[in-house]
Amino acid sequence: ERSKWPKETIDLWNRLYKKDAADIETIQKSIVHHVTTTLARAAYNMDNFTAYQAVALSARDRLIAQWNETQGQLSKADPKRVYYLSLEFLLGRSMDNALLNLGLKDVYAKGIGQLGFRMEDVVESESDAALGNGNLGRLAACYMDSLATLEYPAWGYGLRYNYGIFQQRIIEGYQAEFPDYWLNFDNPWELPRLDISIPIYFAGHVHSFQDEYGVTRHKWVPGQSVQAIAYDVPIPGYDTENCNNIRLWRSKPTRVFDLTSFNEGNYEKSVEDATQAEKITSVLYPNDNTMAGKELRLKQQYFWTAASLHDIVRRFKKSQRDWSDFPEQVAIQLNDTHPTLAIVELQRILVDEEQLNWDDAWEIVTRTFAFTNHTVLPEAMEKWSVPMFEYLLPRHLQIVFDINLFFLQKVEKRFPNDRELLKRMSIIEEAQPQQIRMAHLAVVGSHKVNGVAALHSNLIRDTIFKDFVEYYGSDKFVNVTNGITSRRWLNQANHKLSELITETLGSDAWIKDLDLLKGLNKKVDDKVFQKKWMAIKRANKVRLAELIKERCGIEVSPDALFDVQVKRIHEYKRQFMNILAVIHRYRTIKSLTPAQKANVQPRVVIFGGKAAPGYYVAKLVIKLINSVANVVNQDPAVGDLLKVVFIPDYNVSLAEVIVPASDISQHISTAGTEASGTSNMKFVLNGGLILGTMDGANIEILEEIGEDNIFIFGCLAHEVEDLRYAQRYRGVPMDPALQGVLAAIEKGTFEDPKIFQPLISTLTIGKDYYLISADFASYLRANQAVDAAYKDQDEWVKKSIRCTANMGKFSSDRSVKEYADNIWHIKPFKVVDNQQID
Ligand code: KOT
Structure with a gap:
């Protein structure tokens, strides 16, 4: 039995630990308290990181209270x-997510605002x-x-x-x-x-x-x-x-x-x-x-x-x-x-x-x-x-x-x-x-x-x-x-888009019921809505361009098509094929007359990802990307038509900036090798289109958003075995465009070609296990289709809206419910709010 507290005590407790009762003053008090005592700092001597620590400690107090209540009630039942x-x-x-889930983002933002801090800066201080x-x-x-x-x-x-x-x-x-x-x-x-x-x-x-x-x-x-x-x-x-x-x-x-x-x-x-x-x-x-x-x-x-x-x-x-x-x-x-x-x-x-x-x-x-x-x-x-x-x-x-x-x-x-x-x-x-x-x-x-x-x-x-x-x-x-959580991957990472969606649908219920995004389908042809939609995408691209400038020292234009492949570096994910196609693009641009160049769709190709420290070939792919970037980005004959960027130290926080800024993202594993992929879902949820193979969850994404809103190429999973066999025993020649690209590398266009020899030899006929040569021609065609589609901005924006609108299935809420119903046989247990006793 709980001992009964006086009303004043309950009020105080609620202000400290309950979201409905949280007020700015109590929040500020708790922040200042943590700065002064837990962090042993003078409150007038705070920087963004101290502010982050104090806000975190203050939010943590509330989490602990909820945690205790939940675990106590669970033990009993x-x-x-x-x-x-x-x-x-x-x-x-964790901080942004904790405040969002506690329903206290706005109050905390105001609270620290009055103390002289911007929420964005404080959030950025967390590693x-x-x-x-x-x-x-x-x-x-x-x-x-x-x-x-x-x-x-x-x-x-x-x-x-x-x-x-x-x-x-x-x-x-x-x-x-x-x-x-x-x-x-x-x-x-x-x-x-x-x-x-x-x-x-x-x-x-x-x-x-x-x-x-x-x-x-x-x-x-x-x-x-x-x-x-x-x-x-x-x-x-x-x-x-x-x-x-x-x-x-x-x-x-x-x-x-x-x-x-x-x-x-x-x-x-x-x-x-x-x-x-x-x-x-x-x-x-x-x-x-x-x-x-x-x-x-x-x-x-x-x-x-x-x-x-x-x-x-x-x-x-x-x-x-x-x-x-x-x-x-x-x-x-x-x-x-x-x-x-x-x-x-x-x-x-x-x-x-x-x-x-x-x-x-x-x-x-x-x-x-x-x-x-x-x-x-x-x-x-x-x-x-x-x-x-x-x-x-x-x-x-x-x-x-x-x-x-x-x-x-x-x-x-x-x-x-x-x-x-x-x-x-x-x-x-x-x-x-x-x-x-x-x-x-x-x-x-x-x-x-x-x-x-x-x-x-x-x-x-x-x-x-x-x-x-x-x-x-x-x-x-x-x-x-x-599935992926809409809280982090749309509401937090793309707050502007999230606000537009809420305003358009008339409610933020979609955050817990992602199928409600379907309501956006009827806005596809609405010019005013389209404009707002594209303005947000552009703002996200500007933010990413600034990050690229800061981290890589490369200037990219937010008006170019942003083409992104960020994920672990692995042969089966074929970042190698991507950079080979970039080389092809580079060589093509170099061969054009000025008049022809005027028709080229400018593109920024963005890579990111870590290779396992002992994975020699994967590490060479990173080296090749950087060598190509060095040459292409400095070639005056290319200018803004093509930029290549490798963003170092790709991680969750970087993804939260990169994902909302992509026009196209690449999910181009050899069919049958990528079990699912989940970044594909994150990009499409944020109105980015996919260039991909019929692999993993790409297939189900296609089914949901429709084939007009996704660029698919390459062989199918059931064809892989025969293609490998044909390559090994029937002497299928290497794709001619690919031959040209390899010749350019071997000529020393991008640093000493000896460096890349072990990489190139993975493409030797009969050894090209991930079928880069077999898929190369259709990959180049698909890239051209992307360029053409992007030029038609009136149609592109519709595709982008349809992407987001039809991604409800890929909420991790749906996945988890399937596990709960079909595998775990567990039911929800609602924690009752019994602290508000009077
Ligand atoms: C295997 C061994 C060690 C560490 C990680 C793995 C691993 C990771 N195996 N599969 N994955 C990926 O899992 C994701 C989540 O299901 C999939 O989306 C992705 O396709 C897998 O490659």
């Missing part, structure tokens, strides 16, 4: 929850939380926003890396990596829970014994231990009292790390052990769509899944329910195979510690887990070497082998005498040394497996999981097309 396990959460900045590589981590962040907004009881679990994705600088055209020590200044968006400390074990051996009933049991006797400390990141929903949580684990040494040797008074060794323990959560692996196979990465995965499961099991046990109720109370979503060890760990807890029998335990496990696959690229498939796994997790290895044995026995029963089938489906790959196929383990241990766009889900059913579909039936394999 104890509904089924979902736990989203992701090694990456690419949150970006990104970049605990992710790309789309996979950003997707997790969008889903957390939607889960909270839709009032689903959900927690994320991840790692609190000391270093996020590296900072990229360009030195002499090459990528150089610098550590992202993002915790330099205190992080106001996390609540350290130093009291929540969970012991996590590694190595050692397995003790087997007979229990009192003569049943053989196993007990893991670990050799090492570390502690997992919880850090909570509150995730407020938009326009709701609900506030969810992402719990990030940090590793700390236990007093005794090496449990066997008791470090025999060896001080140096025990300090060294402590350092080893802290290393576990030190750094995010900077690989996207590739697998590094490092022991430390396996340690990270176990540390994180074991801590998370311990936490989940402890919460479940508080309710005193029967173990068979576990799947009724808990859904766990595996974001790719990275958390697959959670399946093994739960089986170990149930069998070894809770003494359940194997089959009952396994039933609980498989009803609890569901698995999202994000890629079909072979180099991204996680496999762990059995000897390494055995050293770190000896008991888990036994369990993996048992899971595999029982699974294969069932397969054998259904499909007798098919050795090849068993070999293909086995969780263990027979290699030297043996490998554990994490994707197979994830499929076997889950009740649902999903891909992230329609094409991708079909592909995985037909390729990597084909045998599993035949065994389990197709109901287990579903599609959930990715």
Whole structure:
């Protein structure tokens, strides 16, 4: 029972923590209080960064109040929850989003305005939380926003890396990596829970014994231990009292790390052990769509899944329910195979510690887990070497082998005498040394497996999981097309457009119901509306042009067509093809007469993205882009007709500036390689058109916005195999335009051609795995179609409006609802506003 407060106290509490009661004076008081005490600064000696910190701390106070209320009410009602396990959460900045979701953006803006600060400057002072590589981590962040907004009881679990994705600088055209020590200044968006400390074990051996009933049991006797400390990141929903949580684990040494040797008074060794323990959560692996196979990465995965499961099991046990109720109370979503060890760990807890029998335990496990696959690229498939796994997790290895044995026995029963089938489906790959196929383990241990766009889900059913579909039936394999949060990717990033939409639709309900954007379709021919629409696009382009001037020293005209490709640099994404076509464009322009030049559509080609530090070819692509930019941008014969820009250190905050400023964005992966893509959705939502292939979510975007509003080229996914074959064995010649381009590079038009030789040799006939040559002609044609369409501005603006108007499907609210209804079986839980008692 709550003790009853006097009315004055309740009023004060409400002003401090409730949005409806927030007033400017209370907000200012709280900011000044944090400047003076928490930050120990003189209030008259504030700069933008201090102002940011103080506003953040003040907003954080309110978040904590909401967080407590939500978690308290959830504990009491104890509904089924979902736990989203992701090694990456690419949150970006938090302040603007926190104020938006708390409904306090305007009051805070006024409050700090009166203190002499501009909200934009204060917002800009925050650095990104970049605990992710790309789309996979950003997707997790969008889903957390939607889960909270839709009032689903959900927690994320991840790692609190000391270093996020590296900072990229360009030195002499090459990528150089610098550590992202993002915790330099205190992080106001996390609540350290130093009291929540969970012991996590590694190595050692397995003790087997007979229990009192003569049943053989196993007990893991670990050799090492570390502690997992919880850090909570509150995730407020938009326009709701609900506030969810992402719990990030940090590793700390236990007093005794090496449990066997008791470090025999060896001080140096025990300090060294402590350092080893802290290393576990030190750094995010900077690989996207590739697998590094490092022991430390396996340690990270176990540390994180074991801590998370311990936490989940402890919460479940508080309710005193029967173990068979576990799947009724808990859904766990595996974001790719990275958390697959959670399946093994739960089986170990149930069998070894809770003494359940194997089959009952396994039933609980498989009803609890569901698995999202994000890629079909072979180099991204996680496999762990059995000897390494055995050293770190000896008991888990036994369990993996048992899971595999029982699974294969069932397969054998259904499909007798098919050795090849068993070999293909086995969780263990027979290699030297043996490998554990994490994707197979994830499929076997889950009740649902999903891909992230329609094409991708079909592909995985037909390729990597084909045998599993035949065994389990197709109901287990579903599609959930990715989505993005309209809060960050339209309302925050493109505030002017957002205001125009609200004014036009007569309400801001679209922010929570993105299908309402359809209402813009009837404005497509409205001249006044068109004008406002284009004025906003132009203002966004001016803002990006200023950023380009500041960061790259290149002047670009906002009247040119802005053509953008920003994403991780990877061969399958074909940034190489893009820059090759730019070279072609450059050569074409150089060959024109002045009269012909007058007809050329001016274009600014903008690149951004990081390459994995060990990915040599990808890094060479960056170098080539910069070398081409150097030559083209300084060629007086070209002028404003073509500019090439590589914006360094692409991240979430940069995306928020770049996305609203694009006319065309490129999503040009070889068909069948990009599982979904989500930046494609961000660009189109902001009225930018797509130049793309029939891949990933591009296909569904086309279906929604109509083929007249998107530029599609290239081969189809089902044609890829034949094209590769034809190239390899039938001597298909290289595309002639491409030959010309390569000759220009080899002639030394852009620096010493020797530098680029390894890149060019990826296009050798028979080796052009990503089919750049096969798609090149249609790519050039599509680019011409873009130029022609852009010249007709009257038609272009209509296309742009239709893009935004028909993107409702790609809200992450829709995706999350599909997961909740079809996979997790959870319902919204509305936090009631019971602080306003009187
Ligand atoms: C794989 C291994 C390590 C780190 C990241 C990956 C990864 C990332 N695999 N797939 N992705 C991307 O996931 C996005 C979100 O679903 C997709 O939109 C994108 O197409 C994938 O490439």
